[in-house]
Amino acid sequence: MTTTNRTSHPIALRDATVTDPFWASRQELVRTQVIPYQWNALNDNVPGAAPSYCMHNFKAAAAQNAEHHKEGKAFVPPKYTFRGFEALPDDPAHPDPDKFYGFVFQDTDFSKWIEAVGYSLTHHPDADLEATADTAIDIVCAAQLDNGYLDTYYILNGMDRHFTNLKDHHELYCFGHLTEGAIAYYQATGKRKLLDAACRFADYIDFRFGTADGKLHGYPGHEIAEMALVKLAETTGEQRYADLAEYFVRQRGQQPLYFELEDRRRAHEGGRDYEPREQNYAYYQADKPITEQTEALGHAVRAAYFYAGAADVARLTGDPDLLASCEQLWRNIVDRKIYITGGIGATHMGEAFSFDYDLPNDTAYSESLAWTPPPIYRCTYRVDESSPIV
Template sequence: MKQMQVLPLSDIKIEDRFWSEYIRLVREVVVPYQWETLNDRVPDAEPSRAIRNFRIAAGEESGEFYGMVFQDSDVAKWLEAAGYLLQSGRDPELERIADDLVDLIVKAQREDGYLNTYYMLKEPGNEWTNLCECHELYTAGHLIEGAVAYFQATGKRAILDVACKFADYIDSVFGPEPGKLQGYDGHQEIELALVKLYETTGEERYLRLSQFFLNERGKEPHFYDKEYEERGQTVHWGSDFMVKNRSYSQAQAPIREQTSAEGHAVRLVYMCTAMADVAAKTGDSGLLQACRRLWNNIVTRRMYITGGIGSMAQEESFTLDYDLPNDTAYAETCASIGLIFFAQRMLRIEPHRRYADVMEKALYNTVLGGMAKDGRHFFYVNPLEVWPDACGKNHVYDHVKPVRQGWFGCACCPPNVARLLASLGQYIYTANENAVYVHLYVGGEANLTIQDHKVKLIQQSELPWSGRVRFTVEPETPVQFELMLRMPEWTDKSGVKLTVNGESCTIHTINGYAIIRRKWKSGDIIELDLPMPVMRMKGHPLLRETVGKVAISRGPLVYCLEEADNGKHLHQMYLQSSCELSVAFEPDLLGGVCVIKTEAERLSPRNWEDVLYKEDARNEYEPAAATFIPYFAWANRGEGEMTVWVREHI
């Protein structure tokens, strides 16, 4: 099967009223802040010592390993984000810092290619003895991804050579051949990273190794049992749940036999990303079918309206169909990022609106919500309802933070947000020799080569506040191809307007994309107007948490009530099913956002003094005004209540 091509970041320039500020924030604030944090120079943040671990491994300092067993991955993701920023534009100071980091990594790498500061410093000699729990191949995968991104940005081979040397060593250890380890990591990541290394180097053995790790997962006799016995039944995390609960790491059955999203959410979507990659590279239709099954289970039964996935704090995992509690939601930021990876890979195989709609939903809501407007505070967990008074008192909510944190002991999410936003250009378009697909409406310039013709595509977008989009096509010489424009699920299809050079076009769609087929000449202009009605969203009848409630959305954004606008006790708010919802752009609020306002009612506490329960009590309501803000913007004005779903009077 043939994959659509992703445009290199060097060929994408984002100039967008909404997104350019986030790209600037990542470049000027987020990445520098995270570098300071990784070097333990931010007083109020939890210590990382991730860079110090590398210095000790390189012999530049003395000391002991500190942090999580996967602490190296924070450094690798920082390098990956830096690589993406450098692909998008020159930054000599960032490149100098990254070069120094590369020098440190080169110095820390063992002669045989192995590189993992936890095992090198804390458990030398125990390498590859606890793959189920200890993330060795996971951290290796992030190192490879960082190396590929930095090599593509600079052309400097030092870090790519580190990655290849490590991958070659891994290939010498793992595989189906006698004498090799026939196992896999408890946390998927190496699989998708090896595909990137294969695409960069052309070395087939990296693709074969990725395929081996995928195919080996879940086989009987079980690898986890074997290594558990060989290491004397010792465990890293204090219990044997990772060994015994195989579905936690999607090892309960071979991947082609899995039909539902189980276990740790991040691991599942990282695995699916690799499955889609390998299916495309090898033509494995069975693997692609497994991807489709898992995708459908996630998005039709196990995904929050915000694009969050993984509903349970325990094990950061999926639970069962339609179990999506709002106030105890986990919805890890990394899981939505992994869902975006998965969606993009499926779009490359079979361009269909359903994948891009979910990619957009997760991006605008959970991923953006995972970072504060200042670029220095982050959410690991993304609930859809928060009652701060209960946090710290009711331990059911121990994982919920009512305000974003400066850093985390397990700090996977902040650098993940940085690397995704730094690489945003890779998610806007895909192309082949005959067509260009527009998946996200993000302003800027894209330089493409179509049938050996150079084409510049200039996009101007008013999303997420308005659905007006304009494209200017500038081929060097006239060339015929199809421009495929996504018709999002959130628009009113009957009201969509599409013109080419001022002339109205009849809209024909294929898989949710409007198709414009013509011989393009320089200066051709396409204007697309996507109506953006305010939508009252309802949950499936089997969603227990949303029965009798409504969520408000507009365009790609989910909205919420926040205490700062509506006062406390948001659970008392009711909307009439017929109430008018008005939209207003407020330039001085939260950096400039559209708010949605309406008349509402609030359940009255009158006549309930010193009484907890009453027989046949009649509810009394008071008039109230309700103001909804975009979900991604909540918790930027101090601590307070928040809710996405609101009770409704029918």
């Protein structure tokens, strides 16, 4: 893994201090009120709020693992059962302790929370919050399978179908957020338990995906694994994580389109989780390789994550074609598809980019995750070593 001093790099969070009264007060509000509230929400302890079921799912998966490891007791893993993109209990007051509930990406509620905890602990050590986080991490890690896989949707609903619906079922997205959270917590506390779990999951993904015969030639449906893998490589020094990120970036949109093959297979199988409809693979930034893409299209958050990950790979590899593609997509966004606030994704229909210069105020999407991605700046070259970075 090589980098060059001709690219910019994000500074360490511990080296940045917010002193502006407005933002400092918001930061303090998050630390003292939002993070504790979110922990209650993750455990379905907020009266009147819709349950998350996040920690419920991890506890159920951990209990299933414990049952599997009981000496002398045969364990029969469940066969996959599709229960909808969101599964809810028949009796909300009495959810089944052994079943998965929530959206297919529900695990990321924990991952985003632990990332926020890591960021908070970086500047504000808090023994009680750290103890709570360690307890949560113990539960999450207890849910991890022996092979490293860690996604409660398939662990509880049936591992025989994992990695069969990459386009829609968010497994690699969940991995990406878990990794980002694990790194943030490790950088704040020096504790490796969750980071090691993320590494084991990454190892399993690396074992399953690639261009070699017998491997899956797919890539994330909802991107973020790309940028997370680069960060994991830089945190651990493991080159193969960067190589896996590069594979995901370069494989996306190659012919034959993996998502199209996946949809055909699922249609042939006729499972309940397949909905016949016209497919738009550009919505997933997967209709052509990134080096052939000239316009930001599709789901805005997916796109921002993907372009950021591609920029990271361009930074690591020094590939001029990939860098040029990142810059072209960047210019398309900032010249034609960005709000003055920095928000992107002009339409709530599909949470997506609209056509050039269509930036309505009243129906703007611009989710907080859909904004011009700072990692693009990592590919901005200095004119010389004394020149400021643009």
